[in-house]
Amino acid sequence: MISDLNFGLPLEYQLMPDWFDAHNIKADTEDKNASLLETLSAYDVKSVLDMTCGTGSQVFHLSKHDFDVIGSDFSPELLKIAREKSKALGKNLSFIDGDMRDIQVGRFDAVITMFNAIGHVSKHDFLKTIGNVRNNLKPGGFYVFDIFNLEAMSDDAIKSLEVVQEKEVGSARFHQHQISQIDHERGLMISTDHYDIHWHDGRREQCQNTFMLQIYTADELKDLLQQSGFAVVKQTELDGSELIDDKSLEILTVAKKLS
Template sequence: MDLGIYTESADIYDDFELRGKGTSDITNQKIINILEKNSVKTVLDMSCGTGAQAIALARHGFDVTASDLSREMIEITKTKSKGLAIQFNVGDMQYLDLGKFDAVISMFNSIGHLTKEQLFKTLVNAKNNLSKNGLLIFDIFNRDVMPLLPRHKFIDQAREEGNQFLIRFTQFDFSRPEGILNTKQTLLIQKGIGKTKTINREYDLLTYKRKELKFMLGEAGYHNVHISDHGLADFADLENPLVNMLMHLVVAVKLD
């Protein structure tokens, strides 16, 4: 599994993926609502990254275990969550065996990095980490909206933050078979009037159709499946048009 985009650029993940966007707060509130409705107390985040969900959930009072395959990303979560009682683990979500949790989550397209076979393995394995009536929540790009993505290279971020300039060019390619969304990006970071740092990166994410996910979840032994769009209405006020277009399917599954 190539984790280069995370391990090599963990220090700038928040600059481009979290800060300057309101989406993280909206996602977290949605998750909190679902967890509270289901009387969840313990949560395993299988792909915590720099802690976007894990830290918010711990702050809200949930007992959180934060896991990720990238040690570099975990280290950033650790630094950001000082004072919070989060348990940490470095590991591949396909094979985690960390106890029984009321909820297991994996957010922001993390599962898109897995092959279909790996996702199936992850879904089956997640059951071992779930208590009776446990909840599994994850999100993934909706393959049905991928053809709507622009095909040209465009600027999807341009911000001045503190003494930093942050610019990102993105180009999508959804022409490959099997629902693979290929993304090429150029990140420009400049502190003050210092030298511009340029990072070129490329990664593939697997996208899914609702029906396909439902079938896979059924095969993996989950039956009480709820799949909803991330909710375009929620994003309507945000200025980033990309977020409006990249609809996620959010999947919440309750073990019988």
């Protein structure tokens, strides 16, 4: 999925899918999903395509609240987990293999790409993705997404995003340490993960991985969306609170497809 720069990907996207939920589902995940639900409900959205669904967190949350929702993702391993969850819950939710830059599913009231998913593609491919989002929206439909805020990425802000966690997952205990830095000139957030994995059979494995996110200011997002036939109707923090350009670490954007 990555082109232009060698952005790389977090290891849990392909090589360590069992670690994906442990890394990404945290204490505030339900609050963030509730905020997304509130946002979509405010615009009378009924049908949703989650173009970057991972293991299905937003799909499952929205389906509980009677949204007609389909998930898609470029990672077969994450989709496998999502389908297994759906089966275990006795649900018949649809999860489709596909790249957000070109997947064609149908016409929806809203398309979402949450938790910095758009950061995994270059600016060129973000524009391609926005064009494809339009193709999957009904007239007047909404694109809802979040991304880290480049303008707020001070040294202190980057330090606050450091991750140190240890969790038991399957047959191993994972210790993860993630540190990041910012290239303001290119708008890149560069993160390095250090993993120390202790398997229950006594084996120990250490690995390191570096990946990048393309991040933006609020004004840059407005410009890119306007170029692609959208009007930005709302920009807030992820919890729906007021966006402060040089303080808010994340931007939640709601953009409407223009005729």
